[in-house]
Amino acid sequence: MKSLAELQALRDQMKQQIGVRDDAESNIRVLIGMGTCGIAAGARPVLAAFSQELETRKLTNVTLAQTGCIGLCQYEPIVEVILPGQEKVTYIRVTPEKVSRIVSDHIVNGNIVEEYTIGGIK
Amino acid sequence: MQELSLNVLDVAENSIRAGATLVTITLTEDPARDLLAISIEDNGCGMTAEQLRQVTDPFYTTRTTRKVGLGVPLFKMAAEMTGGEFSIDSQPGRGTRICASFGLGHVDRMPLGDMTGTVLSLIQLCPQVDFCYRVARAGGSYEIDTREYRQVLGEIPLSEPQVLAFIRSQIEEEEQRITC
Numbered sequence: 001m002k003s004l005a006e007l008q009a010l011r012d013q014m015k016q017q018i019g020v021r022d023d024a025e026s027n028i029r030v031l032i033g034m035g036t037c038g039i040a041a042g043a044r045p046v047l048a049a050f051s052q053e054l055e056t057r058k059l060t061n062v063t064l065a066q067t068g069c070i071g072l073c074q075y076e077p078i079v080e081v082i083l084p085g086q087e088k089v090t091y092i093r094v095t096p097e098k099v100s101r102i103v104s105d106h107i108v109n110g111n112i113v114e115e116y117t118i119g120g121i122k
Numbered sequence: 123m124q125e126l127s128l129n130v131l132d133v134a135e136n137s138i139r140a141g142a143t144l145v146t147i148t149l150t151e152d153p154a155r156d157l158l159a160i161s162i163e164d165n166g167c168g169m170t171a172e173q174l175r176q177v178t179d180p181f182y183t184t185r186t187t188r189k190v191g192l193g194v195p196l197f198k199m200a201a202e203m204t205g206g207e208f209s210i211d212s213q214p215g216r217g218t219r220i221c222a223s224f225g226l227g228h229v230d231r232m233p234l235g236d237m238t239g240t241v242l243s244l245i246q247l248c249p250q251v252d253f254c255y256r257v258a259r260a261g262g263s264y265e266i267d268t269r270e271y272r273q274v275l276g277e278i279p280l281s282e283p284q285v286l287a288f289i290r291s292q293i294e295e296e297e298q299r300i301t302c
Binding site: 002008011035051064 | 185191193236240243283286
């Protein structure tokens with residue numbers, strides 16, 4: 001049985017790592033559309049895929065957050081990626097399969113995956 | 123929506139938008155009465171009587187980005203098509219409580235789906251909000267409460283991956299305990 005004592009041990013272990021991160025300037029933001037339309041289109045597995053990918057790659061300078069419906073319901077799940085000092089990039093019809101490329105190409109290497117963006121609609 | 127757990131996520135998002143600091147999700151499964159009951163209760167800004175009257179109308183929304191508000195009507199429909207009931211109580215400044223019941227064995231009842239995923243998504247995306255998740259099934263019951271975790275964690279956010287992994291394994295252990 002998991003106990004609060006275990007959580008306490010986890011806290012003590014995490015306290016050392018946490019101070020060294022999260023200076024706002026280097027923080028990358030990933031916003032996932034969690035309106036009714038986003039959720040119905042599959043935003044929850046996309047969120048899970050992002051968490052998994054960030055965890056695997058040990059990327060601690062990325063914040064996952066949510067946004068509501070932005071009125072483009074037909075393009076959900078929508079994910080917005082904001083690199084510090086750059087314009088927001090809007091990815092549309094994101095699936096868990098697309099997530100690893102968005103993370104590796106855009107978040108890690110700074111190259112936008114044009115064909116997944118809203119500008120890449122054919 | 124393909125799972126009730128996605129409806130729960132969607133309705134709980136309304137609580138977040140209402141500025142709630144505590145959201146309580148209760149799930150009761152009672153095979154003897156052929157009943158599945160889900161409630162979502164918050165201490166957010168609540169709704170006026172006028173809003174409450176319109177909230178189940180799919181063509182009513184407070185948002186300006188689009189003209190429809192489908193979350194609550196979809197949840198209501200999911201309940202009613204299984205012979206269940208739907209109710210919503212709200213008071214401005216006090217909060218809102220939504221209750222839905224379902225015919226557990228009804229052919230049109232959507233699968234519950236990944237409730238753990240819903241609860242963890244909420245905690246991850248809204249680490250400043252507290253969530254209480256209560257489950258009662260024929261085999262027993264359990265409750266998890268982020269206020270307890272927060273007390274232990276201090277300034278460490280609930281959205282940290284290790285913390286989420288801890289909460290996930292706690293829910294999974296409890297589920298296993300009451301389904302055995």
